[in-house]
Amino acid sequence: MKLYPRQRHRVLQVVTKLVIPFVLMFGLYVQFHGDYGPGGGFQAGVIFASAFILHGLIFGLQQTRRVLSPGVLRVMMSLGVLLYAGTGAVTMLMGGNLLDYDVLAHDPLHGQHWGIFAVELGVGITVTGVMISLFYGFASKR
Amino acid sequence: MTQAIGLYSYWIVILLMMAGLYIMIARYNLVKKIIGLGLFQTSIFYLYITMGKVDGGTAPILVEDATLLYSNPVPHVLILTAIVVGVATSAVALALIVRIYESFDTIEEDEIKAIEAQEPDS
Amino acid sequence: MTEQLPALQILITMMAAPLCVLVRNARVSWAIALLANAFACWVAWQLLQQVQTTGVIRYALGGWAAPSGIEYYIDTMNAAVLLLVSGISTLSLLYAYKSVSKAVPMAKHYLFYSAWLLCVTGLMGIVITGDAFNVFVFLEVSSLATYMLISFGDDRRALTASFRYLVLGSVGASFILIGIGFLYAATGSLNMVDLAERIPDSESQRAVLVAFSFITIGVLIKAAVFPLHAWLPNAYTFAPIAVTAFLAGTATKVSLYVLLRFFFSIFGEAYSFGQLFLNTVLLPAAIAGFVLMSLVAIFQTDLRRMLAYSSVAQIGYIVAGFALASQAGLTAGIVHIVNHAMVKTALFMAVGCIIYRVGHAHRPSLDSLFKHMPFTCVAFIISGLGLIGVPLTVGFVSKFTLIGAAMERGWWILAGLVLISSLMAVVYVGRVVEVMLFRQSRQSGPESSGLSEAPVTMLIPMYVLVAMGLYFGINGSQTLSVAGEAARQLLGGF
Amino acid sequence: METLVAIVLLTFLAIVAVGIIVLRDLLGAVILLGLYSLIAAGAFVVMDAVDVAFTEAAVGSGISTILFLGALSFTKHEQKPRGNDSVMALIFVIVTGGLLIYGTLDMPHYGRADSPAQSHPDLAVRFIEVSGSEVGPPNIVTSVLASYRGYDTLGETLVVFAAGIAVLSLLGLKRRRPEEESPEDAPGDTPGVKPDDVQSQY
Structure with a gap:
């Protein structure tokens, strides 16, 4: 993908800087409000990634890479999966079946709440990492 | 009204699916094949969601109203998974296409076949 | 602890995959992969023991009982396939260490092993699950990892092979998705046991029929059964050879397992073969597969491609066994799944050793290879005999059972054709052996002078498989009894 | 409406x-x-x-x-333009589509509330009726996705992860150094431009 950081899209740059915090905020909302309305880890991850993709498109990949390095992305996508599977491992250690969140707290409903929170977070982290990696991968070929 | 499109909506969706499948197998351009895959899969998602719709139902988000009818959430869950799988597949496919273009200098299937036919196996 | 074994089967390799990406070191990630696989292999062995003593194991994931949640359903059949997949994967990984170091750049090794782990996890996930939709999800996990593994091949045609497999594989997976959707619309369920109960009572029998045909076609594509095998030869030829050895022993076998599960457990033998006359479609395809593909294999000069076509032919034998739909036929099919996996993996490993030292696998230029690489050649010859089906090898056990099953049904033609295609195997294996053993080197040029035997880490896994092949060839009753037990359970439905 | x-x-x-x-x-x-x-x-x-x-x-x-x-x-x-479209592909697609339409003939009609899918006591009905008290979240889809069928979602995360490492291995994340850059020019580039010039363009 061709990116034109040096061209003077001053308006776009300023607007982008204004918009990105709101996009990130919306991502957080979707991540943690998924219990009550539409949304969840996957959608939140995509929204988070879109903020960085927007940054990359407007400021150029070099700038974005300074904010979020490929090494961090690698760690993110692995950690998300580990968090999800690790939640399963913890439920097993606490005496339940794989991914049986009931055992995570004294009260099954609380356990479910914590379990869903953890796995959605895992999904969100992995998806954010992978989606930005996909963008880096396709954008950094030239 | 409902009876009139009782099956009609399935049929249109099937036609759309077949359009996608046709692009996948009949077009030589690799990118076009993957576009066809996207069309095919999106139409399958549509088919699933059609199955879960209940007349007069609302989105499956619980509210304090016992009389409310909800649409079936199961197809929604399945399709959420399937959408993710679909985009993952297209991402891998597109990455492969980029590499194929780098090494063959074309993304037309028949031209690639012609180039490959000239190379011995080992 | 023992009741958590089914979960550990999947979880360990699953968690090892991201761990490899985190450590980013070639050797460490290889060690992680090997350890995780060995552990999975041990778990599978324990599960097989447990299933044989206590019967079917059901494990409710998330603590939600069967139709609501997803469950693992393990009977003799899946336990055996789990052991096969994890065992072959462990041996191939041991083999991969040296073999892959030449083909794949060092900096990408951690990705390679991570993809390998994902592939194994996906394959085992398909086998162990008792939920129809979950089959699709893990099918895609293993498929994506497989596309990636194939693309690691050092020839540029590996990329196109991988892409073609991706397109065909996605068509197959989408067909399976459509089939599962129709099943869900007709019954409202996704759990296999529940589906088996509800299908006969469903008021949408046409939808069930369509679901059946779509799932069948989709799985047949993934299993590379004869007219739908187009992706296989190139994929096997251009993938890194350790990957080929691994895939040849596992990927198609797992798809064949899915076929069995859907035909016999979910739809039931009476529906698939009684009502729909499936054998009138499946049997001609299987026969055409093993006859034609054996014939094609004879004319290949590249060993990898020859073995790839031979694989399609062998899948034909297995499907022919299924199509007989009898206790004996199923036993033959299942036992051949295991036996062929051992033989073919060993053969590809031998070819890999040749490639490692010689640099190519072009049959006519392997003159008097036996002088330089005796161990590799002996392994190739013994496994080749197994492929043909010579007595005292595993191939004999399964072909003998298959011919017996065919004659039990009175299908003499099938028995005859199996013999004929075995003769073709004699020709294509024989030509390689002839070049290796007897043909004199035209010139003792610099190319062949510096040759030596392959590294020990490549020879050991190969010889483990060769030894297992000989052991189960001489003592065939062990695998046959397990396969017979699995066939009985399958024919009995859930 | x-x-x-x-x-x-x-x-x-x-x-x-x-x-x-x-x-x-x-x-x-x-x-x-x-x-x-x-x-x-x-x-x-x-x-x-x-x-x-x-x-x-x-x-x-x-x-x-x-x-x-x-x-x-x-x-x-x-x-690229091609001659006639493949007849075989068309036949295959028509047969497949025909089979699918045949399958829908006795399917539950669109929107029916009493179809098997809507009335299965252990899936759809249970999720709608008791997921609120069993799992908690008002959004039933979240309950089913993360808890009842949480294992599917784990598989889904693995698929995403697989796609991530596949792109990582196929394309890489770092900008390739000029000497590693492929010799082909992408469309739009002036052919024969040296890698250094390409770098300086951006």
């Missing part, structure tokens, strides 16, 4: 699909595919699948369009 909207959206989808088939310009086809996903997302909202609509809009018309554009930016934009 809802059904009417659904029919209109379906018609839109059909028009867009025809556009995708006939268009030879790949860029146009990609944009149309994004549009297709967006319309489908609209239809999903009409059919009460809000979560799916959200995802389809974000993924189908967002991320996947970006990926296509990324891939197109260094391959060719035009699909």
